[in-house]
Amino acid sequence: MGPVDQWAADLAAWAIPQAIVDAAPESPWFHDPAAFAVNDTLVRHSVSAVMAREALSPLGTVLDVGVGGGRASLALTPEVRRIVGVDSNVHMLASFRQASESLGVPALGVLGSWPDVALEVEAADVVVCHHVLYNVADIAPFICALTNHAIRRVVVEVTTGHPTSAMNAAWLHFHGLVRPTSPTWREAEEVCIALGLEVDAQVSPSTATRATVPSSVAFVRRRLCLPESRDAELTEWLAAHPMPSSGEVATLWWPGAARVR
Ligand SMILES: C[S@@+](CC[C@H](N)C(=O)[O-])C[C@H]1O[C@@H](n2cnc3c(N)ncnc32)[C@H](O)[C@@H]1O
Numbered sequence: 001m002g003p004v005d006q007w008a009a010d011l012a013a014w015a016i017p018q019a020i021v022d023a024a025p026e027s028p029w030f031h032d033p034a035a036f037a038v039n040d041t042l043v044r045h046s047v048s049a050v051m052a053r054e055a056l057s058p059l060g061t062v063l064d065v066g067v068g069g070g071r072a073s074l075a076l077t078p079e080v081r082r083i084v085g086v087d088s089n090v091h092m093l094a095s096f097r098q099a100s101e102s103l104g105v106p107a108l109g110v111l112g113s114w115p116d117v118a119l120e121v122e123a124a125d126v127v128v129c130h131h132v133l134y135n136v137a138d139i140a141p142f143i144c145a146l147t148n149h150a151i152r153r154v155v156v157e158v159t160t161g162h163p164t165s166a167m168n169a170a171w172l173h174f175h176g177l178v179r180p181t182s183p184t185w186r187e188a189e190e191v192c193i194a195l196g197l198e199v200d201a202q203v204s205p206s207t208a209t210r211a212t213v214p215s216s217v218a219f220v221r222r223r224l225c226l227p228e229s230r231d232a233e234l235t236e237w238l239a240a241h242p243m244p245s246s247g248e249v250a251t252l253w254w255p256g257a258a259r260v261r
Contacts, residue, residue: 004195
């Protein structure tokens with residue numbers, strides 16, 4: 001199996017058994033827009049920001065795919081002339097619009113799933129895409145569309161392992177379920193190489209600071225499909241098995257291939 005098919009197979013293995021999903025009081029896949037909002041913790045000197053800014057100079061345009069609240073692209077201000085943010089979640093886009101307005105950056109939000117909406121979106125000097133790839137099973141068209149929309153560079157950031165892998169021990173404890181350990185950023189890099197991209201990569205400590213603490217009982221309870229009635233047990237378990245609040249991220253970057261200007 002090649003890296004592209006391996007990626008899809010690895011992600012499919014993360015599916016939560018249907019019986020557990022059916023019994024869950026809340027959707028385990030909910031992303032709280034508040035957790036991805038831009039606030040005063042925006043980090044402007046992360047490896048990903050430095051790599052993007054290098055290709056933006058002097059005052060370039062940015063396309064941010066899976067924009068969320070805009071933390072990836074708004075960290076590049078003031079070197080940005082305009083940002084287009086694409087997201088399939090209308091609440092995330094509203095948060096992005098609000099943040100770009102308060103920072104005074106010209107911005108456009110496009111509602112839709114990438115790459116389905118790619119034809120509606122203009123190329124930009126730099127395309128950024130942070131913390132989205134582990135959601136994307138059909139990775140080849142997704143990455144090709146990023147590349148074809150970048151005039152100078154694509155910068156992708158992912159956690160080094162699957163974002164919920166910190167909860168693997170908890171899944172085993174509360175559901176007796178062994179969770180996968182792949183894909184990781186290495187498999188993402190292999191996909192890029194298989195697609196013929198001249199990809200560079202750097203691993204660095206995560207600089208993410210979010211409004212919602214990913215180790216909070218409410219957050220973990222929801223992800224684990226547990227009812228509130230198990231909170232006391234979960235609190236005790238988390239106290240004995242603390243989750244890392246932030247780990248490492250990998251920045252992957254490669255040259256863009258957009259023909260237009
Ligand atoms: C984990 S959040 C990251 C948000 C932001 N990039 C950040 O780093 O703070 C992932 C975002 O990608 C969006 N998303 C996931 N898959 C997408 C797709 N195929 N097309 C557009 N948006 C997508 C989700 O709605 C969510 O807002």
